[in-house]
Amino acid sequence: MGERIVQINLNGRSVRLKAAPNETLLNVLRQKASATEVKSGCERGDCGACAVIVDGRAVNSCLTLAVQTDGATVTTVRGLGTPEHPHPLQEAFIRLGAAQCGICIPGVLVSLSAFLAERPDASRSEIREAVAGNLCRCTGYQKFVDAAEESRIMEGLE
Amino acid sequence: MLPQTDYVKASSVAHALDMLHQYGTGAAILAGGTDLIVDMRERRREPTMLVDISSVEELAEIDVGTGNIRIGAGVTVAGLAGSAIVQHQLPLVTEVTRHFADYLTRNRATIGGNLANASPGADLVPPLLALNASVVLATAQGERTVDLNDFLVGPRRTLLLWNELVRAIHIPTPVPRGQAYEKLGLRTGGAIAVVSCAVSMDQAGGECRRVRIGLGAVAPRAFRSSEAEQIMEGHMFSSDIAARAAEAAANSSQPISDVRGSAEYRHAMVRALVERALHAAYERSSEPQE
Ligand SMILES: Cc1cc2nc3c(=O)[nH]c(=O)nc-3n(C[C@H](O)[C@H](O)[C@H](O)COP(=O)(O)OP(=O)(O)OC[C@H]3O[C@@H](n4cnc5c(N)ncnc54)[C@H](O)[C@@H]3O)c2cc1C
Numbered sequence: 001m002g003e004r005i006v007q008i009n010l011n012g013r014s015v016r017l018k019a020a021p022n023e024t025l026l027n028v029l030r031q032k033a034s035a036t037e038v039k040s041g042c043e044r045g046d047c048g049a050c051a052v053i054v055d056g057r058a059v060n061s062c063l064t065l066a067v068q069t070d071g072a073t074v075t076t077v078r079g080l081g082t083p084e085h086p087h088p089l090q091e092a093f094i095r096l097g098a099a100q101c102g103i104c105i106p107g108v109l110v111s112l113s114a115f116l117a118e119r120p121d122a123s124r125s126e127i128r129e130a131v132a133g134n135l136c137r138c139t140g141y142q143k144f145v146d147a148a149e150e151s152r153i154m155e156g157l158e
Numbered sequence: 159m160l161p162q163t164d165y166v167k168a169s170s171v172a173h174a175l176d177m178l179h180q181y182g183t184g185a186a187i188l189a190g191g192t193d194l195i196v197d198m199r200e201r202r203r204e205p206t207m208l209v210d211i212s213s214v215e216e217l218a219e220i221d222v223g224t225g226n227i228r229i230g231a232g233v234t235v236a237g238l239a240g241s242a243i244v245q246h247q248l249p250l251v252t253e254v255t256r257h258f259a260d261y262l263t264r265n266r267a268t269i270g271g272n273l274a275n276a277s278p279g280a281d282l283v284p285p286l287l288a289l290n291a292s293v294v295l296a297t298a299q300g301e302r303t304v305d306l307n308d309f310l311v312g313p314r315r316t317l318l319l320w321n322e323l324v325r326a327i328h329i330p331t332p333v334p335r336g337q338a339y340e341k342l343g344l345r346t347g348g349a350i351a352v353v354s355c356a357v358s359m360d361q362a363g364g365e366c367r368r369v370r371i372g373l374g375a376v377a378p379r380a381f382r383s384s385e386a387e388q389i390m391e392g393h394m395f396s397s398d399i400a401a402r403a404a405e406a407a408a409n410s411s412q413p414i415s416d417v418r419g420s421a422e423y424r425h426a427m428v429r430a431l432v433e434r435a436l437h438a439a440y441e442r443s444s445e446p447q448e
Binding site (some may be wrong): 004020021022023024043044045048052056058059060062063064065067068070111114129130131132133134 | 159160161162163164165186189190192195196198199200208210212236259260261262263265266394
């Protein structure tokens with residue numbers, strides 16, 4: 001049925017997009033906002049490749065309708081930092097070589113950054129649990145957790 | 159692609175109920191979407207109107223009333239996990255949130271959606287049965303309160319009428335202190351339950367009181383094993399009686415064989431999990447507060 005105008009704050013910029021009620025946030029971000037850094041995986045909430053932060057909460061964009069996010073602030077991995085000023089997590093991922101094939105990394109960084117913002121003192125096992133919804137078939141989890149811990153130390157030094 | 163549909167964001171419970179009434183049986187409530195959007199993608203459901211209740215604030219509250227704890231239907235699993243009221247009074251529920259799906263899904267999935275969806279394996283149901291929860295249902299005409307045990311009719315079937323929504327879940331207080339939860343999945347992270355079991359009880363000088371045993375994923379719907387409860391109720395706790403109650407719980411289940419396990423395996427696991435949960439609940443129990 002009829003398209004609506006959806007206005008979101010995407011990575012700090014205000015964007016107006018057209019979306020029909022049956023379009024997911026995932027598809028609208030990729031196809032209408034050039035946000036191809038948001039990856040499409042299982043499209044049923046299992047893999048976490050499409051994770052984005054909506055109003056401070058990390059969610060799967062494949063199970064969110066674009067029309068639901070009218071007025072919301074949406075952050076993708078691209079909004080976490082820039083090549084010049086990467087997020088401490090992004091920096092730690094680069095330093096430790098935590099990305100292998102890379103397909104899961106945008107979702108992993110989104111989950112971890114949102115989780116550490118909520119729970120800066122989380123234990124190592126809680127950090128592991130926070131990426132349980134992000135499937136990585138290169139099985140790079142060890143380095144994700146190492147990088148998450150290192151990013152906290154780096155943040156503490158700043 | 160999702161099937162074509164229409165959408166309205168409800169601003170209040172009254173607004174949501176109005177929309178349900180107006181759009182009739184083609185309308186569906188959209189809460190976290192973690193069941194509904196998946197069902198729509200797989201064409202198991204094709205609602206013509208989605209009534210989005212995810213930003214209705216009055217559904218997202220947890221408060222302590224007189225004689226009960228009230229949890230709004232729109233409270234997410236993450237919201238349950240972070241609630242001090244839940245942590246202090248309903249450790250059973252806090253425990254379940256740790257085993258529920260994953261971080262991303264917990265941020266969206268709601269308690270109301272878990273109950274309304276009525277999957278035989280819905281994780282919040284056995285604990286809420288063990289806590290003797292009731293469900294507050296609302297239509298534009300008014301409200302009714304039903305026992306969760308009656309609310310669940312069968313697999314994916316509830317008492318909900320087409321124009322009705324789940325507004326809140328009420329848990330009577332004082333809540334028994336002895337609470338325990340056991341879930342068996344095929345792996346530790348985010349797995350669908352093969353068997354899940356929740357127990358709550360009080361004790362008076364070693365005698366078991368108000369014993370409630372909720373079981374999930376081992377019958378067409380989650381249920382309370384009254385056979386097992388009766389074996390415990392009013393008796394001194396012992397390993398022997400816990401073993402007998404666990405056996406009765408296993409016999410009261412009607413497990414199926416599927417990809418996650420055979421019926422025989424489930425039967426054996428009900429016995430093991432109930433026995434373990436009874437011991438843990440007893441250890442945590444105390445004199446009733448009344
Ligand atoms: C990756 C993944 C992992 C999962 N893991 C688990 C798990 O470990 N344990 C588990 O139990 N479940 C799990 N689920 C299933 C699902 O997340 C839960 O059942 C969840 O609680 C559903 O809530 P929701 O808010 O997303 O419901 P929705 O999908 O929005 O709705 C589900 C159904 O309930 C109806 N509904 C929702 N709210 C109301 C209301 N207030 N009144 C009336 N009707 C309503 C809807 O119309 C729909 O029919 C998982 C799902 C996914 C995608």
